[in-house]
Amino acid sequence: MSKNKKFTLITMIAILVIVILFGFTQIYSLVTKGFGFGWKSLNPLEMPVILEDKNNDPNIADYELIAKEGETEFIEGLKTDTLGYNGSYLGPILRIKRGEKVNISVKNQLEVPTTLHWHGLLVDGEQDGGPLQGIEPKQSWNPSFIVNQPAATLWYHPHFAGTTANQVYFGLSGLIYIEDEISNKLELPKEYGVNDIPLIVQDRNFQKDGNFDYRTSMMGVVPGEVIIINGTVNPYLEISEEKIRLRVLNASNSEYFKFSLSNNDSFQQIASDGGFLEKPISMNTISLAPGERAEIIVDFKGNDEKKIFLMNDNMKILEFKISENLKSSIEIDKTLTTIEEIAIGDNPVQREFVLESMGISGTINGKYYNMERIDEEVNINETEIWAIRNIGGMMQTGGHPFHIHGTQFQIISRDGKKPPLGERGFKDTVFVRVGEEVLVRVRFKYKGIYMYHCHILEHEDNGMMGQFEVQ
Numbered sequence: 001m002s003k004n005k006k007f008t009l010i011t012m013i014a015i016l017v018i019v020i021l022f023g024f025t026q027i028y029s030l031v032t033k034g035f036g037f038g039w040k041s042l043n044p045l046e047m048p049v050i051l052e053d054k055n056n057d058p059n060i061a062d063y064e065l066i067a068k069e070g071e072t073e074f075i076e077g078l079k080t081d082t083l084g085y086n087g088s089y090l091g092p093i094l095r096i097k098r099g100e101k102v103n104i105s106v107k108n109q110l111e112v113p114t115t116l117h118w119h120g121l122l123v124d125g126e127q128d129g130g131p132l133q134g135i136e137p138k139q140s141w142n143p144s145f146i147v148n149q150p151a152a153t154l155w156y157h158p159h160f161a162g163t164t165a166n167q168v169y170f171g172l173s174g175l176i177y178i179e180d181e182i183s184n185k186l187e188l189p190k191e192y193g194v195n196d197i198p199l200i201v202q203d204r205n206f207q208k209d210g211n212f213d214y215r216t217s218m219m220g221v222v223p224g225e226v227i228i229i230n231g232t233v234n235p236y237l238e239i240s241e242e243k244i245r246l247r248v249l250n251a252s253n254s255e256y257f258k259f260s261l262s263n264n265d266s267f268q269q270i271a272s273d274g275g276f277l278e279k280p281i282s283m284n285t286i287s288l289a290p291g292e293r294a295e296i297i298v299d300f301k302g303n304d305e306k307k308i309f310l311m312n313d314n315m316k317i318l319e320f321k322i323s324e325n326l327k328s329s330i331e332i333d334k335t336l337t338t339i340e341e342i343a344i345g346d347n348p349v350q351r352e353f354v355l356e357s358m359g360i361s362g363t364i365n366g367k368y369y370n371m372e373r374i375d376e377e378v379n380i381n382e383t384e385i386w387a388i389r390n391i392g393g394m395m396q397t398g399g400h401p402f403h404i405h406g407t408q409f410q411i412i413s414r415d416g417k418k419p420p421l422g423e424r425g426f427k428d429t430v431f432v433r434v435g436e437e438v439l440v441r442v443r444f445k446y447k448g449i450y451m452y453h454c455h456i457l458e459h460e461d462n463g464m465m466g467q468f469e470v471q
């Protein structure tokens, strides 16, 4: 063989190996990056509606959520096929008072089965909306529960085994606000849409005709070049008051976000997944893995710049258009709530959850999800210590957001060290980096079968989930 031919052969084999390793779609995405949206044609940030309670009794709420297909105009003049609850994309906000009885009629108008899971809500296993509560097309599911947990920003989304990632990507997600005596009493911005703003953050790819370009390879989902907030492409928000409360949800399938302000100003975190922190915490960046939430207060007082952006790493994702005459705001309370450590008995039950992933799929304790199998038996009202370990795996690129249903837990440690201040409140999802071990204190107050899983939705759909029964 001539030197030239040998060289060509080696080059071709090298290209083949690269393509097999990284997947065609990943390479395509790398090549086309930079031809994305940039920052142009700004749209006012969409505000989800607050769902109307159809019951006049102040202690009972009757809600209706209809999962259906629709069309959404993200890009001017182009229609995108989407899914939504009661609308074409995303869903309304369920605003629930602590102590209230909630009846929900969930109707499935999709052509495929779905479920509706209340992420972060403490309810019986049968009301939880996991993979075991499937709703066939044209059928309804009518969960009913009393909400008894602190004020928090939670969310809802489908959880049907194997199709969750697709249904969430196309639009099925919504927020739940729980309010209680503490949240009502605190000095905080609480005027919805004015100074209390939801931010449902998602990455998306679009095709030329406007449709979503949801692509996966053996590596996982192809990261979106466009960040949309509340379903708005290139959004802006008019700021007319000094202090604005942002309730941020990472509703992406697999992207990890690192938020900051373009002027690098600090802001204050006031809540994590399960509710308020004890005190506001000042910070310059906040990271959220898929499924995680945080509430932050941004103070725009004394800014010379009239344009400040919310950033994800180095990318602008939301423009704050700041008014000339900002309405002055109240001072935020210095103490928000009291968080008691979840009480623990002598010799608590300890469990270990080993996370291992291979590109788009993964296992927990070496097992893929099996609907017929109960992986752990847990006693009700008994605090346990769960150790979650990420041992990496083949083609492992990042960490796993580990979500436990039916509880709000407390993080004891990350690799033996106390968690950062923003993680010392209640959590239902914790990001576990490669090689890291996270210990949590967990207790269940309701009975039934629940899930624990990775909240990278492609991992979840491809087996990275287990079941436990509380009794």
Ligand SMILES: [Cu+2]
Residues within 6 Å of the ligand: 357, 362, 399, 400, 401, 454, 455, 456, 459, 460, 464
């Ligand atoms: Cu994962």
